């Protein structure tokens with residue numbers, strides 16, 4: 001039996017309050033990247049992971065090879081990130097990991113340990129996320145809705161990290177969203193919804 | 205009762221309060237907050253995950269199966285041989301065996317341990333290869349066409365005798381084309397090709413089966429037709445359909461590939477149901493992307509030899525299309541109605557289509573089966589003829605079309621799109637030999653109203669607390685039918701849309717239609733209106749009785765106020781007068797009562813028109829094509845929800861752009877496998893391809909059904925690729941006759957054009 005893995009970041013998470021951990025969910029600056037910690041061999045048994053999901057601490061025991069997307073869906077009942085392509089090509093599974101949008105299908109659940117994962121399903125949405133949701137409904141930017149949570153996450157990431165959201169023009173929005181696929185053809189509505197929110201910062 | 209009977213209910217006239225306004229989707233909040241539950245989000249206790257071992261070869265014979273490796277893997281709860289020794293393999297991806305395990309990871313690992321010996325035999329995956337003498341035969345036995353609710357129900361069925369791999373489809377002939385071609389002043393003839401394209405719904409096919417004893421089951425399915433899932437599961441397992449409950453709360457797109465419990469190329473219903481029975485636990489079978497692209501259907505390819513002829517006065521006199529296409533091992537490579545019926549003033553017309561069998565996953569209906577392919581070849585050929593005789597493509601179309609609404613749509617589009625300007629600018633850039641050219645093209649759609657009588661039973665209930673409920677077992681595939689139900693009932697009862705609660709997406713909520721043939725709205729919305737009118741009447745009668753007022757003196761005013769003689773009651777107060785059961789009324793749609801404004805071929809139902817104008821920009825150095833502007837002018841009877849209708853059209857356009865510019869399935873001829881069964885090498889149109897889209901609806905009042913609503917899902921995508929191809933021809937002066945119009949093809953067309961132009 002391998003001895004139970006001990007991840008110091010998880011320990012850290014346990015000791016600090018949710019608020020502090022959330023505050024840590026700001027996008028990291030390049031020079032702040034943490035140095036690698038002690039690497040331990042995990043598996044083959046299911047391994048425990050703990051992270052902040054939409055501001056709440058969650059735990060799961062997952063097969064080592066389980067992706068974060070599967071963990072969110074199967075272990076944690078989070079229905080926002082889907083896996084349309086399951087290989088990093090469509091954006092349907094986007095989550096914000098420590099404040100940066102990443103595909104959860106190409107990342108191991110184990111790698112989310114001790115980190116902050118935010119999804120479009122956030123139960124207490126920050127004002128920007130709430131504004132995006134409203135705008136997506138108003139512009140009819142969800143048809144079948146399967147791509148929608150990914151679209152919203154990408155848009156959230158874009159506007160949250162843009163130095164000046166109101167300065168974003170249509171071309172910039174289209175460029176930023178190019179990694180998100182939609183088969184129902186909601187693209188025009190999505191662009192309108194994002195520009196609408198970007199231009200009304202006072203509402204968020 | 206007669207007043208509200210489906211057959212005699214007076215059609216709506218003029219503007220309405222709710223119906224037709226831009227209405228937010230009722231399922232919008234669930235979708236944008238990521239809370240909407242799709243099939244793979246349903247987790248009954250003890251759920252097992254299935255995976256399927258699929259053939260890696262395209263043709264062969266199964267010799268042996270060894271499932272023991274999978275059986276031994278801890279966590280595996282059931283294994284199933286789907287193929288048996290001696291069975292023929294006809295396409296890569298075909299079902300061989302399946303497992304159910306406690307986690308998806310174990311299920312995948314177990315599948316990797318299944319050993320199946322397949323003795324390969326020669327395969328053929330290309331059209332030419334399959335039509336060549338001595339080509340390997342794909343089917344030895346007569347072929348049964350698989351039809352779904354996605355197919356045009358009025359299409360002539362059957363096929364001729366199969367020769368080699370070629371199966372002729374029922375031919376269409378009008379007039380005497382041979383004679384007309386022989387006498388014509390101008391004839392244009394060329395070959396046009398379209399590739400196999402993939403539905404690529406973002407949610408792959410998925411099905412969860414939970415047995416309840418041995419004679420009942422609950423099935424959660426990502427489907428376009430809840431009742432076809434129910435009926436197929438009942439027939440596979442010998443159950444009474446009443447004992448099969450099917451649920452589809454939300455689904456992530458189908459586009460024609462999601463009818464029945466199984467996918468066109470995978471026996472999903474049988475596999476999930478059998479594994480669940482064997483394991484004694486619920487089983488979820490969710491396909492991965494590779495399987496989704498390889499075995500769940502596709503739009504067949506086409507190679508169309510088109511001949512069009514004009515007389516000395518510029519009238520098109522004859523049209524002939526002879527087409528061959530492959531739906532893989534399946535059938536359905538016809539090219540739709542466009543050539544046969546769109547330009548009815550062309551006196552002599554002939555269409556002959558053929559299925560060519562190849563060793564590839566079966567085709568199936570895909571958003572307007574046959575039509576986008578047919579439109580592309582027909583419209584580009586017409587433009588080439590127009591160029592030869594010096595005619596304006598738009599004038600030429602109007603001159604040969606009898607549909608009054610479509611003719612009007614052409615004229616509206618001409619102005620909105622600034623057709624004459626754009627054509628003039630294209631001419632100037634061409635003449636100047638500019639590097640970046642622009643072009644303008646136009647194409648049309650033909651579709652029928654396939655709404656059906658009595659196909660849906662909608663229930664409207666009014667409770668004592670004043671709440672209004674609508675129930676029907678229809679699935680909302682993204683077209684927004686649930687919101688339409690709310691709107692229709694809100695309209696009749698004078699309520700705000702938000703106050704009408706809709707339950708849908710389960711077979712227990714009342715019979716409904718499949719979402720194919722663009723018939724959902726025209727089948728279900730009328731039934732909702734009939735039910736709501738009955739509920740309204742019952743409410744007024746109950747209020748009259750409770751207040752001792754003569755029935756005629758109780759009326760419902762706009763806004764939901766109930767007038768009782770001189771008194772006014774709020775809707776809620778009126779409902780308090782009901783007894784405990786409240787009111788429950790059921791409605792069904794009556795038969796199609798009118799084919800106005802213009803009949804679909806064969807009569808008895810309206811024909812839906814629609815035209816699209818495309819503007820493109822082509823870089824003649826790089827060969828890159830961009831669609832910059834798309835004007836879409838459509839009709840669908842009375843629009844039920846302006847927002848959703850516009851979204852349908854914008855979505856159809858995006859899908860059409862993919863067909864025009866980027867999508868094609870690539871099959872390796874050596875290995876017979878799909879090379880781009882994924883979403884990075886199979887190129888869906890995206891934000892980069894989004895043109896400026898201008899959608900305009902021509903309102904049509906038709907008495908075809910109780911709400912006057914017709915379909916729009918399919919018409920919206922029919923003309924797009926054709927219009928783009930015509931625009932590219934306008935930009936270059938030479939046609940690109942093969943879709944998708946990729947840079948290499950543009951450059952090749954320019955080179956060939958220069959070669960032709962050289963003395």
Ligand code: FES
Pocket residue numbers: 082083084085086087088089090091092093094103104105106
């Ligand atoms: S599922 Fe992760 S990018 Fe497509």
Ligand code: FES
Pocket residue numbers: 141142143144145146147148181182183184185186406456457682
């Ligand atoms: S809304 Fe259906 S895939 Fe985007």
